[in-house]
Amino acid sequence: MPIMQVHLIAGRSEEQKARLIEALTMAAVEALDAPIESVRVLINEIPACDFGIAGQTARQRGR
Amino acid sequence: MPIMQVHLIAGRSEEQKARLIEALTMAAVEALDAPIESVRVLINEIPACDFGIAGQTARQRGR
Amino acid sequence: MPIMQVHLIAGRSEEQKARLIEALTMAAVEALDAPIESVRVLINEIPACDFGIAGQTARQRGR
Amino acid sequence: MPIMQVHLIAGRSEEQKARLIEALTMAAVEALDAPIESVRVLINEIPACDFGIAGQTARQRGR
Amino acid sequence: MPIMQVHLIAGRSEEQKARLIEALTMAAVEALDAPIESVRVLINEIPACDFGIAGQTARQRGR
Amino acid sequence: MPIMQVHLIAGRSEEQKARLIEALTMAAVEALDAPIESVRVLINEIPACDFGIAGQTARQRGR
Numbered sequence: 001m002p003i004m005q006v007h008l009i010a011g012r013s014e015e016q017k018a019r020l021i022e023a024l025t026m027a028a029v030e031a032l033d034a035p036i037e038s039v040r041v042l043i044n045e046i047p048a049c050d051f052g053i054a055g056q057t058a059r060q061r062g063r
Numbered sequence: 064m065p066i067m068q069v070h071l072i073a074g075r076s077e078e079q080k081a082r083l084i085e086a087l088t089m090a091a092v093e094a095l096d097a098p099i100e101s102v103r104v105l106i107n108e109i110p111a112c113d114f115g116i117a118g119q120t121a122r123q124r125g126r
Numbered sequence: 127m128p129i130m131q132v133h134l135i136a137g138r139s140e141e142q143k144a145r146l147i148e149a150l151t152m153a154a155v156e157a158l159d160a161p162i163e164s165v166r167v168l169i170n171e172i173p174a175c176d177f178g179i180a181g182q183t184a185r186q187r188g189r
Numbered sequence: 190m191p192i193m194q195v196h197l198i199a200g201r202s203e204e205q206k207a208r209l210i211e212a213l214t215m216a217a218v219e220a221l222d223a224p225i226e227s228v229r230v231l232i233n234e235i236p237a238c239d240f241g242i243a244g245q246t247a248r249q250r251g252r
Numbered sequence: 253m254p255i256m257q258v259h260l261i262a263g264r265s266e267e268q269k270a271r272l273i274e275a276l277t278m279a280a281v282e283a284l285d286a287p288i289e290s291v292r293v294l295i296n297e298i299p300a301c302d303f304g305i306a307g308q309t310a311r312q313r314g315r
Numbered sequence: 316m317p318i319m320q321v322h323l324i325a326g327r328s329e330e331q332k333a334r335l336i337e338a339l340t341m342a343a344v345e346a347l348d349a350p351i352e353s354v355r356v357l358i359n360e361i362p363a364c365d366f367g368i369a370g371q372t373a374r375q376r377g378r
Contacts, residue, residue, distance in 0.1 A: 065133065
């Protein structure tokens with residue numbers, strides 16, 4: 001019953017996020033021998049001004 | 064001091080979410096004998112393209 | 127597909143947590159008209175020394 | 190390697206959130222003696238209609 | 253800068269969790285074209301009595 | 316009403332965590348002009364074998 005939350009700086013395409021969901025799901029299925037139907041992935045896109053790295057926002061750092 | 068986070072596929076009405084907050088709060092108050100003032104509920108609405116089930120997005124699955 | 131995380135100060139009995147899971151699930155089913163099979167509840171018990179309220183730990187506050 | 194998530198009712202300015210990220214980062218660096226480069230802060234702004242306090246939304250309570 | 257949290261019912265071996273961390277990291281690196289050094293994975297093992305599925309604990313359901 | 320979750324590799328003393336809670340709370344109070352009574356800090360200590368950095372566990376990396 002793995003539930004995964006993924007926190008990303010916003011800006012990925014819908015296609016890229018769909019690939020990420022598929023890839024993470026398959027990785028969990030294989031590593032844990034879990035049934036695929038039981039896997040959940042929740043993507044959390046975070047605006048660059050709300051993501052802090054080393055005390056600065058990702059926006060301030062130029063991302 | 065229960066703090067609840069609820070992850071949902073986006074699309075609920077504001078009225079429905081207010082009912083959810085009230086219902087979850089009362090459930091916690093009764094099950095835990097907690098003071099109502101101490102309960103927090105944080106709703107996290109997730110776009111259907113960011114919610115993965117069994118390796119596909121909820122949007123791909125038609126939700 | 128509601129997924130709920132509940133953060134509590136540690137110390138509840140297993141029976142009380144089972145009642146909480148049942149009560150929160152039914153509240154979500156009714157408020158959201160969601161199928162019961164789709165509901166997940168994850169309880170996170172936090173030691174009193176790791177739960178801060180108003181700048182003090184719950185242990186320091188006597189809980 | 191501290192990773193901090195901060196849940197706030199939405200409505201802060203970008204400048205205020207940048208100050209918050211800097212202040213939380215410095216607090217973690219000092220309290221934990223952690224290298225600043227290793228600190229992450231993720232701000233989660235929650236609409237007032239999705240933030241429940243004592244069974245009501247923050248919007249219903251007038252915030 | 254992907255940060256992943258994985259919520260699992262407790263009981264995996266340390267070796268299995270290390271494989272999961274490696275597999276999820278590689279999946280994120282490939283799907284997002286992210287630098288491997290930037291990836292974090294946080295595993296949260298949840299006791300079977302604290303993980304609710306369809307209103308029952310995983311322990312009650314026999315897992 | 317700021318709620319902060321802090322994810323750390325396990326191993327800090329209770330005194331150090333209490334200082335962290337106090338420091339993060341004061342940082343949030345000052346940066347957000349929030350009432351101190353409304354601030355919550357939840358520390359989540361993660362075993363070194365469950366914390367992944369760059370595809371390896373913190374334990375594998377020697378932390």
